[in-house]
Amino acid sequence: MKVKEKDYLMPLEVSGYKFRNNFVVGSGPAVKTLDMIKQIEQWGWGGASLKLSIDPTYISKPPRYRWLKKHRYHAFTAETRLSLDQGLKLMEEARKNVSELILYANMAYAGDEGDEGWVRMAKKYEAAGAHVIELNMCCPNMSFNVQSSGGKTAIVSGASVGSNAQIVSRCASAVKKAVGIPVFVKLTPEGGKIGQVARACFDAGIDSVGGTGNRLAIPDFDIYNPERGICRLQDEPTLACFSGPWLKPLALRDVYEMRKNSLPQHVVMGSGGIETGKDAVQMMMCGADFIQICTAVMLKGFGVLPKIVNQVKRFMDEKGYRNYRDFRDAVVSHISPTDSLTLYRGNAVIDDEKCTGCGLCVNIGHCYAISLKDDKAVVNPQDCTGCSTCIDICPAGAVSMEQFEKMI
Numbered sequence: 151m152k153v154k155e156k157d158y159l160m161p162l163e164v165s166g167y168k169f170r171n172n173f174v175v176g177s178g179p180a181v182k183t184l185d186m187i188k189q190i191e192q193w194g195w196g197g198a199s200l201k202l203s204i205d206p207t208y209i210s211k212p213p214r215y216r217w218l219k220k221h222r223y224h225a226f227t228a229e230t231r232l233s234l235d236q237g238l239k240l241m242e243e244a245r246k247n248v249s250e251l252i253l254y255a256n257m258a259y260a261g262d263e264g265d266e267g268w269v270r271m272a273k274k275y276e277a278a279g280a281h282v283i284e285l286n287m288c289c290p291n292m293s294f295n296v297q298s299s300g301g302k303t304a305i306v307s308g309a310s311v312g313s314n315a316q317i318v319s320r321c322a323s324a325v326k327k328a329v330g331i332p333v334f335v336k337l338t339p340e341g342g343k344i345g346q347v348a349r350a351c352f353d354a355g356i357d358s359v360g361g362t363g364n365r366l367a368i369p370d371f372d373i374y375n376p377e378r379g380i381c382r383l384q385d386e387p388t389l390a391c392f393s394g395p396w397l398k399p400l401a402l403r404d405v406y407e408m409r410k411n412s413l414p415q416h417v418v419m420g421s422g423g424i425e426t427g428k429d430a431v432q433m434m435m436c437g438a439d440f441i442q443i444c445t446a447v448m449l450k451g452f453g454v455l456p457k458i459v460n461q462v463k464r465f466m467d468e469k470g471y472r473n474y475r476d477f478r479d480a481v482v483s484h485i486s487p488t489d490s491l492t493l494y495r496g497n498a499v500i501d502d503e504k505c506t507g508c509g510l511c512v513n514i515g516h517c518y519a520i521s522l523k524d525d526k527a528v529v530n531p532q533d534c535t536g537c538s539t540c541i542d543i544c545p546a547g548a549v550s551m552e553q554f555e556k557m558i
């Protein structure tokens with residue numbers, strides 16, 4: 151493996167730690183052994199969030215994954231979690247073997263002792279050498295999945311905790327008071343209030359909040375065999391945990407909402423569908439300081455990092471930015487409410503030379519402004535609403551928009 155230091159350095163300092171860059175391998179199957187953690191260090195990542203440990207052990211099964219390339223999502227239905235003892239042992243070994251990598255203990259309590267259970271786990275991780283405690287209040291594949299699928303459980307864990315601002319901030323603040331290392335919280339958008347939950351965490355003194363973990367959804371299935379799921383070596387269909395490029399627009403929104411509800415000095419993490427430098431820049435422009443990547447690492451390996459960092463650096467050089475803080479939030483203040491948009495009058499126009507007369511634009515269901523004359527599309531400007539669907543469906547690039555004055 152040849153990776154030069156200059157390929158991954160984009161340093162930042164958070165909560166007293168020097169991160170080599172803002173990229174962290176997100177907790178998941180690529181962070182569950184010492185060998186993986188050593189590779190993460192060698193490839194230059196800023197941090198690694200170790201595979202989730204749950205105490206007491208709860209829903210830990212052999213992994214069942216699908217990568218639906220065409221649909222651009224990864225879906226998992228079953229996953230192996232670490233026990234607390236396994237997680238602590240991995241943390242101890244990892245700490246002895248890394249010199250620059252910042253190690254997160256991704257942990258969730260699933261017993262009946264409430265906040266005290268979380269505190270006890272966090273203290274053990276601190277003693278085991280964790281740099282950061284990352285409270286997993288995001289995983290939808292625990293009690294949240296059971297309840298959403300009509301099952302019954304008395305356990306409240308992962309996304310079931312994370313959707314409640316009061317419980318999250320009370321528990322996170324109990325952990326924060328009990329340990330001397332930074333406490334990060336990975337939140338869920340389930341509950342629809344990720345911004346408010348983030349704010350409650352910051353008000354409680356939490357060092358960083360982040361999202362999005364996986365989203366629970368129904369993956370593609372065979373309509374001739376609806377009783378079967380899509381995972382190999384598994385019978386029934388289940389709600390699955392979605393990640394990968396499909397998730398990015400939702401994750402960008404979550405980051406935006408967390409940033410809008412926090413102060414500039416607050417540290418926000420974004421995760422979901424990041425696989426290129428452009429994705430990462432967009433995430434930072436929506437307000438992220440840190441970026442966690444899981445699916446792209448699973449599918450392409452740890453070597454995705456230098457490429458992503460180089461792409462970000464190239465963008466920064468082009469724009470004359472010296473630090474990611476120069477463009478973090480760049481889009482946040484520009485996002486306008488839908489009731490105050492600046493719109494222009496205008497209509498579609500056809501380039502006769504490019505139009506092949508295929509008729510796709512004529513078939514649009516919501517618009518009757520276009521007809522075919524002599525095998526060419528013709529727009530009636532009076533009927534054109536300016537929506538621009540015809541531009542997006544034209545395979546020949548023959549349609550464009552003529553823009554007139556601002557609408558009042």
Ligand SMILES: Cc1cc2nc3c(=O)[nH]c(=O)nc-3n(C[C@H](O)[C@H](O)[C@H](O)COP(=O)(O)O)c2cc1C
Nearest residue numbers: 176177178202362363393394421422423443444445
């Ligand atoms: C198979 C798999 C296992 C995961 N396990 C964990 C976990 O143990 N803890 C956690 O906080 N997030 C977990 N995640 C969520 C990822 O860390 C990440 O936040 C999410 O997948 C979105 O990012 P991505 O699109 O880059 O994968 C897991 C994701 C996948 C795909």
